Amino acid sequence: MKKIVLALATAAMLLTSSAFAAKKSKAKGKVWIIATDTVFRPFEYTNEKNKFVGIDVDLLAAIAEDQGxxxxxxSLGWDAGVAAVQVGQADGLIAGATIKQSRIDSGWIFSEGYYNATQTFVVAKDSKIASYEDLKGKTVAVKNGTAGMDFANSLKDKYGFKVTVFEDSPTMYQDVILGNSAACCEDTPIMADNIKTAKLPLKIPAGMExxxxxxxxxxxxxxxxELLDMFNKGLANIKANGKxxxxxxxxxK
Structure with a gap:
């Protein structure tokens, strides 16, 4: 309950003071409020020029331009972003959100899929863990409310490991780097990008996705x-024109 209240408070505070100016478009009138995560590279993150960028950021811009x-x-963070949409403080969410039945059952209404991603276990660079069996008796770090958390939870009883939950990806990675957790579970493209660009001392074992x-x-x-329909139409158009x-x-690449 405490987490929910905190997420709602954070969402309210950030929504009253926008970090991003509304994008100009051909259409006048309503400005749709879109929530996203803070750090989920390469889908959303702040680059070296202090500019918020990423696949989700660019896709939304291209779709909005196409649809006018x-x-x-x-940029609210995962929990606060979800909470903002749930209570009507934001109209939509784009944050590498996996389409899954449990979310649909709880009221999420999804667009067509825009990127197919796997989830993978990740270990320290010098770790000898190479299979699920090697996790027995150990702890796996996960990010709250994500497909990575679901994937880890689906395997923990079978392979005898425990799960510890974090609110953001960077803190989760550090828990593994510091040796507090034997592994973490994250979306594969996110993990591969972070290992490469941030030079994290982590690695992705083969066959654990x-x-x-x-x-x-x-x-x-x-x-x-209306917003969802425009997203779907714009997505189809930018796929067709190469954007x-x-x-x-x-x-x-």
Whole structure:
């Protein structure tokens, strides 16, 4: 309960003081409030020029331009972003959110998938862990409310490891680097990018990943279906004209 209250308070505070100016567009009128995470590289992060960038950021910009709608992107963090959309302080969420039935059952309304991602276990660079069996009796770090947490929880009883929950990815990574947890579980493209760009002393063991599932843009109020429809139409258009692939190549190649 304490976490929920904190998330709501954080969302309210950040939404009253936007970190990003609403993007100009051909359409006048409503400015859609879109929540996102703070650090989920390469999908959203602050670069060396102190500019908020990433796949999600660029995809949203391209889709909004294609569909002619204005938006205000709010970097709130995962929990606060979800809470903001749930209580109507934001209209939609784009934050590498995996499309899964449990979220749909709880009221999430997803767009078409815009990126298919697997989840993987990650260990310290000098670790000898190479299989799920090697995790027996150890602790695995996860990020709250993510597909990585679900993947780890689905295996913990079978392979005899414990799970500890964190609110953000960087803190989770540090827990493994410091040796407090034997592994963490994160979306594969996120982990690969962070190991490479931040030179983290971590590695991805082969064969310790999920089958994968798509990310989706989400609303939680059916009244915002107009926004969801525009996202889907714009996504289809930028896939057709090559902008979508250009954005992926910019961050993943």
């Amino acid at each position: 709608f204005a938006y205000d992107l709010q 999920s089958e994968g599932a798509p990310y989706g843009f989400a609303i939680m109020n059916p009244a915002n279906k 979508y692939q250009a954005i992926l190549d910019k961050y993943l």
